[in-house]
Amino acid sequence: MEFFHKVTRFPFMNTRKVWYGLSAVLIVGSLGLVGLRGLNLGIDFTGGVVVETNFPQPPNIEQLRGAVAAAGVTGAQVQAFGSSRDILVRLPPDPNAKGAEIGTRILDIFRKADAGVRLQRTEVVGPQVGQELFIKGSWALVATLVLIAVYVLMRFTLKLAGGAILAVLHDPICVLGFFAVTQITFDLTAISAILAVIGYSLNDTVIVFDRIRERARNARKLSIAQVIDESINQTLSRTLMTKLVTLLVVVALLIFGGETLHGFSAALVIGILAGTYSSIYISAALALDFGLRTDDLLERKLTKPEEIDGLP
Amino acid sequence: MIAYPRWKIALVAIVFLVGVLLALPNLFGEESALQLARDRAAVLESDRSSLQELLASKRVPVSGSFLDQGRLTLRFPSKQDQLKARDLISQARPGDFTIALSQASRVPEWMRNLGLGPLKLGLDLRGGVYLVYQVDVQGAVRQQLDHDEQDFRASLRNARVTYQDVQVDYKTNRVAVLFRDADSRAKGSAAIGGDNRNLNLTERTVDGSPALELQLTDAQIKEREDYAVQQNIVILRNRLNSPELAVSEPQVAREGVDRIAIQLPGLQNSAEVKKILGKTATLEFRMVDETDNPAEAAATGHVPLGAKLYYTRDKQPVLLKREVVVTGDELTDASFQPNTQDGPAVSVSLDSRGAAKMLRNTQENIGHLMAVVFIDRSREKNAQGVDVDRTTEEVINRATIRGVFSNNFQITGVNPIEGRELALLLRAGGLAAPLSAVEERAIGPSLGQDNIDKGVHAMVFGMLAAFIFMAVYYKAFGLIADLVLAANVILLTAFLSLVGAALTLPGIAAVVLTVGIAVDANILIYERIREELRNGVSPRAAITAGFERAFSAIADSNVTALIAGLVLWLFGAGAVRGFAVVLVIGIATSMFTSLMGSRALVQIFFGGRRKIERLSI
Numbered sequence: 001m002e003f004f005h006k007v008t009r010f011p012f013m014n015t016r017k018v019w020y021g022l023s024a025v026l027i028v029g030s031l032g033l034v035g036l037r038g039l040n041l042g043i044d045f046t047g048g049v050v051v052e053t054n055f056p057q058p059p060n061i062e063q064l065r066g067a068v069a070a071a072g073v074t075g076a077q078v079q080a081f082g083s084s085r086d087i088l089v090r091l092p093p094d095p096n097a098k099g100a101e102i103g104t105r106i107l108d109i110f111r112k113a114d115a116g117v118r119l120q121r122t123e124v125v126g127p128q129v130g131q132e133l134f135i136k137g138s139w140a141l142v143a144t145l146v147l148i149a150v151y152v153l154m155r156f157t158l159k160l161a162g163g164a165i166l167a168v169l170h171d172p173i174c175v176l177g178f179f180a181v182t183q184i185t186f187d188l189t190a191i192s193a194i195l196a197v198i199g200y201s202l203n204d205t206v207i208v209f210d211r212i213r214e215r216a217r218n219a220r221k222l223s224i225a226q227v228i229d230e231s232i233n234q235t236l237s238r239t240l241m242t243k244l245v246t247l248l249v250v251v252a253l254l255i256f257g258g259e260t261l262h263g264f265s266a267a268l269v270i271g272i273l274a275g276t277y278s279s280i281y282i283s284a285a286l287a288l289d290f291g292l293r294t295d296d297l298l299e300r301k302l303t304k305p306e307e308i309d310g311l312p
Numbered sequence: 313m314i315a316y317p318r319w320k321i322a323l324v325a326i327v328f329l330v331g332v333l334l335a336l337p338n339l340f341g342e343e344s345a346l347q348l349a350r351d352r353a354a355v356l357e358s359d360r361s362s363l364q365e366l367l368a369s370k371r372v373p374v375s376g377s378f379l380d381q382g383r384l385t386l387r388f389p390s391k392q393d394q395l396k397a398r399d400l401i402s403q404a405r406p407g408d409f410t411i412a413l414s415q416a417s418r419v420p421e422w423m424r425n426l427g428l429g430p431l432k433l434g435l436d437l438r439g440g441v442y443l444v445y446q447v448d449v450q451g452a453v454r455q456q457l458d459h460d461e462q463d464f465r466a467s468l469r470n471a472r473v474t475y476q477d478v479q480v481d482y483k484t485n486r487v488a489v490l491f492r493d494a495d496s497r498a499k500g501s502a503a504i505g506g507d508n509r510n511l512n513l514t515e516r517t518v519d520g521s522p523a524l525e526l527q528l529t530d531a532q533i534k535e536r537e538d539y540a541v542q543q544n545i546v547i548l549r550n551r552l553n554s555p556e557l558a559v560s561e562p563q564v565a566r567e568g569v570d571r572i573a574i575q576l577p578g579l580q581n582s583a584e585v586k587k588i589l590g591k592t593a594t595l596e597f598r599m600v601d602e603t604d605n606p607a608e609a610a611a612t613g614h615v616p617l618g619a620k621l622y623y624t625r626d627k628q629p630v631l632l633k634r635e636v637v638v639t640g641d642e643l644t645d646a647s648f649q650p651n652t653q654d655g656p657a658v659s660v661s662l663d664s665r666g667a668a669k670m671l672r673n674t675q676e677n678i679g680h681l682m683a684v685v686f687i688d689r690s691r692e693k694n695a696q697g698v699d700v701d702r703t704t705e706e707v708i709n710r711a712t713i714r715g716v717f718s719n720n721f722q723i724t725g726v727n728p729i730e731g732r733e734l735a736l737l738l739r740a741g742g743l744a745a746p747l748s749a750v751e752e753r754a755i756g757p758s759l760g761q762d763n764i765d766k767g768v769h770a771m772v773f774g775m776l777a778a779f780i781f782m783a784v785y786y787k788a789f790g791l792i793a794d795l796v797l798a799a800n801v802i803l804l805t806a807f808l809s810l811v812g813a814a815l816t817l818p819g820i821a822a823v824v825l826t827v828g829i830a831v832d833a834n835i836l837i838y839e840r841i842r843e844e845l846r847n848g849v850s851p852r853a854a855i856t857a858g859f860e861r862a863f864s865a866i867a868d869s870n871v872t873a874l875i876a877g878l879v880l881w882l883f884g885a886g887a888v889r890g891f892a893v894v895l896v897i898g899i900a901t902s903m904f905t906s907l908m909g910s911r912a913l914v915q916i917f918f919g920g921r922r923k924i925e926r927l928s929i
Contacts, residue, residue: 007843007846052759054758054759103754118756118758119754119756120755120756120758120759121753121754121755121756121759122752122753122754123752123753123754124749124751124752124753125750125751126446126749126750126751128750129444129750129751136883137883139883140879140880140882140883140884143879143883144875144876144879144880147875147879148872148875148876151871151872151875152872155868188884188888189818189888189891191888192818192880192884192888192891192892195876195877195879195880196825196873196876196877196891196895198872198876199872199873199874199875199876199877200825200829200873200876202869202872202873203832203869203870203872203873204869206865206868206869206872207836207865207868207869210864210865210868211865214861234843235839237839238835238836238839238840241785241835241839242828242831242832242835242836244781245777245778245781245782245828245831245832245835246825246828246829246831246832248774248777248778248781249774249775249777249778249824249825249827249828250774250824250825250828251774252770252771252773252774252777252824253770253774253821253824255770255773256766256769256770256773256774257766257767257769257770257817257821258762258763258766260436260763260766260817261766261767261770261817261818261821264818264821265821268825
């Protein structure tokens with residue numbers, strides 16, 4: 001079986017203004033949504049208490065909410081989590097709360113509604129720790145971007161690297177937009193998903209660039225725009241195939257992985273889609289607009305005579 | 313022949329076989345087990361055989377046992393046997409062991425002896441409690457300054473040097489001794505310097521008086537902080553071995569500068585753990601006031617001059633003298649000795665300062681009662697959300713001084729259970745900095761099993777989808793890719809079992825993602841081969857070119873994912889690190905299997921043929 005028996009000839013470079021427009025809409029839309037709706041930050045970042053319980057029969061959530069409020073627990077969010085038998089209680093960080101005790105207290109309240117309820121999980125994160133984790137996570141993002149930029153710069157020219165980095169920034173922004181729209185809890189695993197997306201999306205870009213460099217050296221008669229178009233088309237089947245298979249496994253995670261991995265796998269799905277799009281339509285196009293020329297890609301530019309003369 | 317050196321094929325085969333061997337222990341499964349540990353001492357081979365005899369005599373079947381790091385693990389075919397064995401052992405050898413219920417792998421002994429073991433499961437898969445404690449390192453530095461201040465006063469008093477004042481500044485970490493004139497400062501300097509040779513004292517003028525100033529250097533502060541954290545780690549480890557908390561394989565590790573992370577697999581109730589762990593304790597040795605009546609003092613509330621009213625653990629009033637003989641700071645070690653000439657005893661060691669005081673005290677007080685007071689401070693938040701330290705003091709032991717002693721002595725007249733506890737409490741007593749819990753996560757065992765099921769489902773379905781797709785789309789080469797993918801998962805399992813990294817749910821997600829990455833590498837190669845074939849190159853040359861040309865693309869693209877993985881590894885904590893570890897190892901194994909393994913298989917399948925008409929790709 002083969003989906004791409006002939007090499008496609010899509011004019012990616014001529015139509016790039018359209019794709020820029022689409023990306024601009026995506027980026028502005030995502031950032032706008034993050035700004036307006038905000039992210040539903042998990043307790044990893046806000047600090048607070050999460051208590052997860054499991055009922056033998058689906059309970060009446062309204063009744064549970066009433067019972068929790070009546071017991072004097074303030075600021076509690078009681079919601080179904082995954083199935084209707086799993087009830088999650090989230091509490092804001094409370095200086096008076098003595099951590100684990102709150103879990104048992106919630107359980108006692110719930111026991112009155114249904115004696116068979118079980119405590120599945122309690123998580124307590126101090127507000128200070130939450131803040132630190134957020135800062136740490138942000139640093140991890142920045143460090144990854146910087147290190148990857150350095151690597152791409154070393155491997156390719158400045159113009160290609162610029163295109164790659166901008167295209168890579170595009171993907172996590174889309175993922176953030178997705179989290180803002182769906183209000184899926186944004187926690188530490190979501191950050192790891194974003195980092196994986198960054199590493200993984202650049203993967204496609206690098207492969208396209210690799211091909212552009214190879215083509216530029218072998219087909220010097222072609223204009224750089226033609227080289228780029230050809231390279232993207234030649235690698236298109238590979239790009240789409242690998243992403244298809246990766247999406248297959250990630251969708252399996254999304255379906256079977258349960259609530260804990262829900263945000264994580266959703267972030268991966270969106271990130272992979274955005275990453276595939278940006279590596280095909282955006283990264284090389286940006287490099288072209290940064291003034292990439294065939295000369296930039298030819299080997300051994302470093303040993304130009306004037307540089308040798310410049311040495312002491 | 314397609315040129316691919318034999319030694320590379322041999323290398324691939326060897327790596328794969330070693331991988332299979334390392335991954336093998338994961339196939340045996342787990343069963344109910346007991347884990348036996350001893351306070352401060354190892355469980356011995358002789359204990360193992362005597363316990364096995366005991367269980368055999370009561371017809372409790374033991375399916376296996378092993379000793380590891382001084383802990384004995386006994387495996388049982390059923391849960392009932394496990395509980396029966398626990399009751400039998402605790403009856404037959406009361407107080408001898410800490411017994412924890414746990415699960416152990418059925419890995420045969422010869423494998424275990426080779427150092428092979430199954431993957432460790434993270435708390436989200438096993439269930440358990442994860443706690444992070446913050447150590448009050450500033451408090452530890454303040455204590456150091458206070459200590460120095462008292463030392464200075466004592467040295468000056470002993471040398472009969474007059475001084476005006478000793479000032480402590482916690483903000484700048486300084487202690488200054490003010491003198492009336494330069495002459496007494498010189499004498500003071502000699503006195504203090506003589507007692508503490510390694511102090512950096514500078515002569516300065518403070519508030520118009522000649523002064524000696526001690527400034528803690530950054531290195532000293534850091535050393536003090538490190539010490540406080542390390543000491544807390546030791547104390548927490550000791551407490552986790554206490555019989556009250558029967559935990560199997562507790563893990564205590566430093567996290568960052570001033571935090572301690574604790575993992576307690578299998579434990580449910582974090583409130584109970586926190587009650588025991590969150591305490592800071594110290595202790596004091598004091599002489600008992602034997603002339604007055606404690607019951608009367610307790611009833612009337614009128615405590616005689618020079619005495620202080622305390623209570624024992626069973627709420628009996630005791631009157632102790634106000635002067636402290638030795639404090640917990642001066643205690644260096646305590647251990648329980650089950651068999652001494654005088655029966656069970658607790659051995660105590662003191663530092664030189666404590667020893668000198670104890671020597672003087674015992675010389676004067678032979679035949680009198682000395683008491684040990686245990687002072688427990690727990691840090692709690694009050695209604696205003698401010699940390700307050702709550703102190704409880706109780707007398708944990710009273711014993712008659714039988715002879716003169718100094719740095720080493722024994723407390724006798726204790727029963728084995730009391731003795732163990734006393735040793736534990738004494739050791740816990742030398743604690744410096746207070747702890748507070750800043751993060752805690754407790755996962756129930758049913759949720760853990762649930763998470764395992766979900767992770768395994770996701771992995772199986774995801775991989776099946778990828779396998780079928782590859783076989784359909786790339787035919788024979790797709791099947792080779794499937795073999796390579798399977799080998800990749802085996803190698804990844806092998807590596808994770810070898811390094812002992814715990815598998816978490818995000819870790820399973822990383823395994824799934826790694827499958828995607830490994831597929832990617834194979835697709836790169838095959839698409840390249842197809843491309844070469846389309847350009848009219850012979851099948852043989854297409855294979856060679858496909859592998860060669862895809863190499864740089866695979867390497868480049870994996871490096872970026874590797875960078876992301878390594879950053880996560882460095883920055884991440886807990887579950888995130890679990891993801892990063894698997895991702896990084898997975899990228900490495902996938903590069904090896906796709907580039908070398910895949911090539912070797914192609915060589916084995918196609919290399920022998922004289923002429924390849926067409927490729928099944």
